[in-house]
Amino acid sequence: MAEYEHRHIDLSGLSTTRDYKSPGSNARQRPLQRIREEHGQRIVGKLEAAFEASDLGRADLGTPEGAPPSDGVYLEVELAPSVGPTTLEKKREGTRQGAVTLSETGARRIALFVPDETRDVFEAVFRDYAFTEVDEGAEAPKKSRVEPVEHIRAARLRTFWRDDPLALPDDPQAEMWWALWCFADRLERVETSAQRLGLTVGGEDSWLHFPEVVVLPVHGRRAAIEMLLFSTGGISEIRRASDTPTVFTDELEEMANAFVDDLAERITWPGRDVPAVCLLDTGVNRGHPLIEPALAPGDMHAVHADWGVDDDSPSGHGSGMAGLALHGDLTMPLGDASRPMLAHRLESVKILPPDGFEQNDPGSYGAITTSASSLPEISAAERPRVFCMAVTNENRSGAEPTAWSSALDQISAGVDAIEEGPDHIRRLFVQAICNIADSSRAQDIADGDAFPGEDPAQALNVLTVGGTTLKSEIAEAGYRDWRG
Known part of the structure; x- marks a missing residue:
């Protein structure tokens, strides 16, 4: 039994015991008089x-x-x-x-x-x-x-509003993106009327399909939305339009696995002889239904064999990168009836040690990356691939060349081999510009100049990528007036 420095808080005198009553049974409700x-x-x-x-x-x-x-x-x-x-x-x-x-x-x-x-x-x-x-x-x-x-x-319009009450504009001329939850058998009626009202309806690839309703993103004035609502009889509820996945993580959390399995069945998965995205990261947990068909066990490597190839990081960084590299944003595919066709697969090289192992020596980052890039090339020499590394050195800016950035230049240019020749391999290497620590305080990350590029993003021969997002709507309960 663990030893604690302080005593536990004793709540035994504050508890009460009651028989369970189902909230779903009318018979157990207090009768109306x-x-x-x-x-x-x-x-x-x-x-x-x-x-x-x-x-x-x-x-x-x-x-x-x-x-x-x-x-x-x-x-x-x-x-x-x-x-x-x-x-x-x-x-x-x-x-x-x-x-x-x-x-x-x-x-x-x-x-x-x-x-x-x-x-x-x-x-x-x-x-x-x-x-x-x-x-x-x-x-x-x-x-x-x-x-x-x-x-x-x-x-009233407010009768249908299923979002933060303060987010519903009072001004009839206020414009915004609305999420209209439409009865499936009246979808055409709503879409036709919306177009005749001059409203902008999002493309079909942005619609979310559920068994009895279809969610349409529509942009326009509140007054036009009211006319659309009461003239069509085809709208069941209204929210702020958002491409955040909270519809799956909050409203339909209990059905998340079903949506994942449904999408996995709709995807046309890639064969063995297609290009790959090779991730140099924390490893990948390939058991996920949306990862496993595109990542063979033989395509998972580690710089040191005793590290294992699975993703041991607390944040699951490598596994998240794997999903992103394969599918991009899953919000729309999870909710629609599309049949995505993947033309690439995954490879993974674990370059960061799990807990319990000695951390990498910064002086060896270049050698580790060079060794990592060679592993999939030895395993599947004929396969075209793009390397992707979202790992940077937070303790070193990218203002000057370093041994690590120089190693990336050599790997990309194909001059990392001891014996050069006309057939030396040039590689496309996609490198993150930096990583920003998680923070719930906006002021911590408001100043972009406080986060310069980090080593090895200054390498000249790689494709250095910075991140941006237009997902500024935060839908989680309690944070809906925040901005991303």
Whole structure:
């Protein structure tokens, strides 16, 4: 048992024991105490007012020229806080449930689309509850559907907003990229109307496909988005458009493996006789479904055999580089139905020792890199390859030539061999310009001049690459007003 310098904090006197109660069972929820006549008449009145307001709003917004006319309205239905999960959508009535949001009191507000042709059927549910005569002691009709409802009102744009409330612009003329979660069977209707409204719809390669919805990135004014929303009846929820992968890491975290497996099946994997990207890094863990088919065990090397070839680094740097070198940004491929075809494969050379081994001597960096580049060339001599090294010396700037940068120049120019000749190998070597330490404080990395190029990025014969990103939208909860 480990020994600790300080005593543990004792929380035993602060705990309470309760039996488990499933949040998904309506039977375990506290029953509502409704007076049927009062509640029924109040909700029917709210429903009539909501339909009237929705119809007036629809007339005021109008329909985009040349687009099909609106065939229904959206309502915002608020359920009582004590009510468990309840589905308002009914196929027989043609109603469709969209965004679900929580109020400050814990009440759930649901966007519900009601088609014009079945509006009478939907209204009858509430009228039957409110006005049907029942025998004493008998249950009112449609009680389970009506009594959970606390309020009904005409839906607003905010009803559909599933992002940071402060990120929704108040100005009708404010422009931004929006992520429109569209019902799959109304996608064409939404896309056509968006174009007629002058909105910019992202290309199909930027759409995210899910079983029942398709997410469209659309750029335009808030006023145009409102017209699109209420005239098409095809949008279930709205967020800020973002190419961050939080839809997989947060909203659909439990389905992440399924998305990975699906993409792995859609990819046409490369054969053996294709060019390779050879990574000089911390090694690679090839067991990942999106790496293994493109990285053979025989193409994994280490400068010292006793290091092993797997990625032992805490950050998984080499494995992350492997995924990036093979696929680039995975956000879109994971969510669409494309069939990527890979025309290159991977090779890996581990140039950094794992924990427990002596660290590399800075004076030997050049020799290590030269040795590393020779290993895949010996193993697969006929294969074309590009070398990639995202490792730099943080303790040495790239202001002057060094032994390491000179070694890269020799490797790239093909003059590293002892015996030169007309067939000496010239190599394309892609080298990172520097590495910046992780920091959660913007001021730590705000000054670009504080991070000069690092050794060996000053090598003249390599392709030195700096990094930039346009992924400035941060979607993680609690950080959505931050900028990347």
